[in-house]
Amino acid sequence: MFVCGPTVYDYAHLGHARTYIAFDIIARYLTSLGYPLRYLMNITDVADRIFEKAKELGKNPRELTLEFEQAFKDDMVALGVKSIQSYARASDYVPQVIEQVRGLIRKGMAYETGTGVYFEVSKFPRFGSLSRLSHEELSLRRLELCSSKKFPEDFSIWRKHNSAPLWDSPWGPGRPGWHIEDTAISIHNFGETYHIHGGASELMFPHHEAEIAQAEALTGKVPFVKFWLHTGLLKVDGRKMSKSLGNVVLIRNALKEYSAQELRWYFASFHYREPVIMSTHALEKSRSEFKSFSRDIEAFRKGSTAVRSSESRKLNQLIRCLERDFARVMNDDFYTPGAIRTLHKYSAQVSRLTRVDERVLKRANFSFSRLMDILGVEPNTTKRE
Ligand SMILES: [Zn+2]
Numbered sequence: 001m002f003v004c005g006p007t008v009y010d011y012a013h014l015g016h017a018r019t020y021i022a023f024d025i026i027a028r029y030l031t032s033l034g035y036p037l038r039y040l041m042n043i044t045d046v047a048d049r050i051f052e053k054a055k056e057l058g059k060n061p062r063e064l065t066l067e068f069e070q071a072f073k074d075d076m077v078a079l080g081v082k083s084i085q086s087y088a089r090a091s092d093y094v095p096q097v098i099e100q101v102r103g104l105i106r107k108g109m110a111y112e113t114g115t116g117v118y119f120e121v122s123k124f125p126r127f128g129s130l131s132r133l134s135h136e137e138l139s140l141r142r143l144e145l146c147s148s149k150k151f152p153e154d155f156s157i158w159r160k161h162n163s164a165p166l167w168d169s170p171w172g173p174g175r176p177g178w179h180i181e182d183t184a185i186s187i188h189n190f191g192e193t194y195h196i197h198g199g200a201s202e203l204m205f206p207h208h209e210a211e212i213a214q215a216e217a218l219t220g221k222v223p224f225v226k227f228w229l230h231t232g233l234l235k236v237d238g239r240k241m242s243k244s245l246g247n248v249v250l251i252r253n254a255l256k257e258y259s260a261q262e263l264r265w266y267f268a269s270f271h272y273r274e275p276v277i278m279s280t281h282a283l284e285k286s287r288s289e290f291k292s293f294s295r296d297i298e299a300f301r302k303g304s305t306a307v308r309s310s311e312s313r314k315l316n317q318l319i320r321c322l323e324r325d326f327a328r329v330m331n332d333d334f335y336t337p338g339a340i341r342t343l344h345k346y347s348a349q350v351s352r353l354t355r356v357d358e359r360v361l362k363r364a365n366f367s368f369s370r371l372m373d374i375l376g377v378e379p380n381t382t383k384r385e
Helices: 015-034 048-057 061-078 088-106 137-139 178-190 201-217 251-258 260-268 280-301 309-330 336-350 358-375
Strands: 041-043 086-089 109-111 116-119 155-159 174-175 194-200 225-231 235-238 276-278
Touching: 015 061, 015 194, 015 225, 015 260, 015 358, 041 061, 048 061, 048 174, 061 086, 061 251, 088 109, 088 116, 088 155, 088 174, 088 178, 088 194, 088 201, 116 201, 155 178, 155 201, 174 178, 178 194, 178 201, 194 201, 194 336, 201 225, 251 260, 260 280, 260 336, 260 358, 276 280, 276 336, 280 336, 280 358, 309 336, 309 358, 336 358
Parallel strands: 041 086, 194 225, 235 276
Antiparallel strands: 109 116, 116 155, 155 174
């Protein structure tokens, strides 16, 4: 699984949390099913926005990206996002980018102009099929403004530049295009075809369309990726959370108000494809739900040991139903709202069963812990072992 990572020139906000918590849950679930998952995320540390910001602040770009890369990783740890096994920096993959650009030119899919090297979109008829955009719609969306391109829909895979930071290439000094950074990283690490590519829904076009075009045109292997998973936007008062709208809440600030488990419980109450509607009211409602869930788990774990065999039997039965219902909703395209409801429902029922056999209690504790860990919502309660 490859998921598009952050551009490291600022702190991550709740829109990032929404996406990366969703993929963390998906990764944890797949791993729990026994899939030998490899989860790789790229770090975009080569981008004009970064270099502009570094210049503004009078900082070395490398210093700036390393600082925000570390801040991002710290935020992920604080949110309990623990499934990402490796990160790949775009700046470490420039030779692979150059190799891919060369290959695309050789195949007649890309051409050089005075400003860079461009992928010729009309030579790849499947372009637009992921986002299901028609040719008319595509022609209305100019990907990048540049007068030297043959067609407005063509996108850059190498850009000529004369100000640092620069990398040498057969086309003179310059920088990689954004889209090709990801195919350079993923093909190098996973080969020509792999299973899951994730990212926020706004990346579907043009970013992921461009990735498919580059990879499939280059390798001839179809499909480049078997499953594309896109997370819905985070919306505040009906609008996207973004810096330009001034409605950004940073992860590190949100964590001063809410615990990581509370935030994860909230985000998991939306399916990953849906938009997340953010409001203080909704967050508070979700928090009180999580509190009642935590109280139930606590009550159950602290139960008395005066055993009643009828309660043990009942608990055994409930745990079997819990496991079955949880798997059913998660197997349906990772339907986390159903998973949250299932945990909540059974926690209320088991909290009334406290006079159970030690062995049964242990098994029930194990089941609950395992399922709560998939969502990352285990409350900080004391376990009776
Ligand atoms: Zn990407």
